[in-house]
Amino acid sequence: ILVNNLGYKLDNVVLEKCNIKELGDFQVNFAMKLAKEYSKNPRDIATEVVNKLDDRFVNVNIAGPGFINLTLSDAYLLEYANNEAIDFKNNIDKQDDKTIIFDYGGANAAKALHVGHMRSPNIGEAMKRLCKLYNKNVISDVHLGDLGRQAGMLISEYREMYPDSPYFDPNYKGEYPKIDLTVKDLGIMYPRANLKAKEDENKMAEVREITAEIDKGNKAYTELWRQMVELSKVTIKEVYDKLNCTFELWNGELQSMEYVDDMMKILLPYLYPSEGALIMDVKEESDKVEIPPLIVIKQNGATIYATRDLATIYERMKEYNPDEIWYFTDERQSMYFTQVFRAAHKSGLVKEETKLKHFGFGTVNGPDGKPFKTRDGGVMDLSTLIDNLKIEVDKKIKDNITGKEREEILDKLTIASLKYTDLLPYRKTDYIFDPVKFSSLDGKTGPYILYTVVRIKSILNKTDIKDTKMTLIPNTDTKDIILKLIELPKVLRITYNDASPSYIADYVYELCNLFNKFYNNHNILNEENEKIKETYLALCNLVYNTLHNLLDILAIDEVEKM
Numbered sequence: 001i002l003v004n005n006l007g008y009k010l011d012n013v014v015l016e017k018c019n020i021k022e023l024g025d026f027q028v029n030f031a032m033k034l035a036k037e038y039s040k041n042p043r044d045i046a047t048e049v050v051n052k053l054d055d056r057f058v059n060v061n062i063a064g065p066g067f068i069n070l071t072l073s074d075a076y077l078l079e080y081a082n083n084e085a086i087d088f089k090n091n092i093d094k095q096d097d098k099t100i101i102f103d104y105g106g107a108n109a110a111k112a113l114h115v116g117h118m119r120s121p122n123i124g125e126a127m128k129r130l131c132k133l134y135n136k137n138v139i140s141d142v143h144l145g146d147l148g149r150q151a152g153m154l155i156s157e158y159r160e161m162y163p164d165s166p167y168f169d170p171n172y173k174g175e176y177p178k179i180d181l182t183v184k185d186l187g188i189m190y191p192r193a194n195l196k197a198k199e200d201e202n203k204m205a206e207v208r209e210i211t212a213e214i215d216k217g218n219k220a221y222t223e224l225w226r227q228m229v230e231l232s233k234v235t236i237k238e239v240y241d242k243l244n245c246t247f248e249l250w251n252g253e254l255q256s257m258e259y260v261d262d263m264m265k266i267l268l269p270y271l272y273p274s275e276g277a278l279i280m281d282v283k284e285e286s287d288k289v290e291i292p293p294l295i296v297i298k299q300n301g302a303t304i305y306a307t308r309d310l311a312t313i314y315e316r317m318k319e320y321n322p323d324e325i326w327y328f329t330d331e332r333q334s335m336y337f338t339q340v341f342r343a344a345h346k347s348g349l350v351k352e353e354t355k356l357k358h359f360g361f362g363t364v365n366g367p368d369g370k371p372f373k374t375r376d377g378g379v380m381d382l383s384t385l386i387d388n389l390k391i392e393v394d395k396k397i398k399d400n401i402t403g404k405e406r407e408e409i410l411d412k413l414t415i416a417s418l419k420y421t422d423l424l425p426y427r428k429t430d431y432i433f434d435p436v437k438f439s440s441l442d443g444k445t446g447p448y449i450l451y452t453v454v455r456i457k458s459i460l461n462k463t464d465i466k467d468t469k470m471t472l473i474p475n476t477d478t479k480d481i482i483l484k485l486i487e488l489p490k491v492l493r494i495t496y497n498d499a500s501p502s503y504i505a506d507y508v509y510e511l512c513n514l515f516n517k518f519y520n521n522h523n524i525l526n527e528e529n530e531k532i533k534e535t536y537l538a539l540c541n542l543v544y545n546t547l548h549n550l551l552d553i554l555a556i557d558e559v560e561k562m
Helices: 030-038 042-052 074-084 119-133 149-161 183-199 201-216 219-242 253-270 305-320 331-347 382-394 403-423 446-461 476-486 488-498 502-521 530-553
Strands: 026-028 057-063 067-072 099-103 137-141 272-274 277-280 294-297 324-330 355-361
Touching: 030 042, 042 057, 042 067, 074 476, 074 530, 099 119, 099 305, 119 137, 119 324, 119 355, 119 403, 119 488, 119 530, 149 183, 149 201, 149 219, 183 201, 183 219, 201 219, 219 253, 219 382, 253 294, 253 305, 253 331, 277 331, 294 305, 294 331, 305 331, 324 331, 331 355, 382 403, 403 446, 403 502, 446 502, 446 530, 476 488, 476 502, 476 530, 488 502, 502 530
Parallel strands: 099 137, 099 324, 324 355
Antiparallel strands: 026 067, 057 067, 272 277, 277 294
């Protein structure tokens, strides 16, 4: 506002940390940009701005060609800490209301979740919680992978087990019965069927035939498979519950089949035959890389992922009319989503102003730098990874914590270790998962963060002094924490814009580091000066409130002791 009142046009001012602490807390460099635009000396512009600054700023100086260095006054910092920072919602910029559908999770029905399924729910859940703070109407969909060869495998095995079932009688006219299976049964049946199909080509042909029949809408097979999917959802939900990930919708590819015909009526004018398949051109003149046509219907007339994703988009537009749809999947699928999104816009399946966004993420790798595998070379189950991490975390808990209490703390610490590790790298970055390293009480780990929170709560629980305010800034440790708190709105904004919770995870670590430095340098509860003591306790409360809200965004539970 000040800069614009001086006759210059500037959208925003970004406060950057000053590299040389003696020159100030922050630095701004817009004077160079304005000088070029208005053909003026940048130092002259910087001088104009400095002369108009009020008493919120001290130690103001101009360096180099026009860098403005400044420090926030103690009075302003106290006002910010006691008023603005005390309510976490003040960190959230006001934005337009939007309805956004989140597509994350992506578990395959009737199969165990593996390590590759971990990042989607973790990142998606954190972004959902943040978006809700930004007043967005978020509808999350687990979008199960509940069509494909696993259906053919299980139904084939079921037919061997129950050949006289009505599901396999072509003349059966009644209502199909409820199957007498458990989740455990499915877990035994699938690997057995998979092994048979690998060893017997006739068995594999049967699996393919059943899978194709479901795609064509075979009533008996579809109903049988639907019941199996419902059973498998129980196990899937248990794992997602462990990760503190929830969904408003539990839809999947199977449900999308109901909308394929209506979707195809919209797409048909844009499709053309190619080697027996139906495809759609989605390239654009501005493309700098080759964007191949999108296959919508296979040569044998069957649907594929793209068909069902487009049908799902049709369903979502019809049922919810969202402003945006966000997808959280592996970064290696980015080309595919470019094709699908272009097909949806080109055909008019979605309105021109509706935004379809793919937020890809990197892979979780083993010590060899390749996607995490078991010792026999298979993809590691997510539950196995959690169990391995749990063994390491258990070593960090004090021996005097026993029984049910220990188990509850252990479960929370394990998931905190897993989630913090997974959310800390930038979204698109691959990382190596090391159970020993990531369960440590030192460094950027979940246990370190939660240990800091336990430490703060312990301090606050040992005092009768409540609802205090900061009345002075007695040292640089106190000031550094307040300055860090001032950065939070920017961190949340960047996280929202880039859809990467890594910014929040990194900020949480930095805030914990500053607090632990403050804790080690000052005897908070035994401070003899009452005003300083009250200030310290107010600061503890402020840091705890901030960490509490940020951990909630990351879907990480706190513990009471460690």
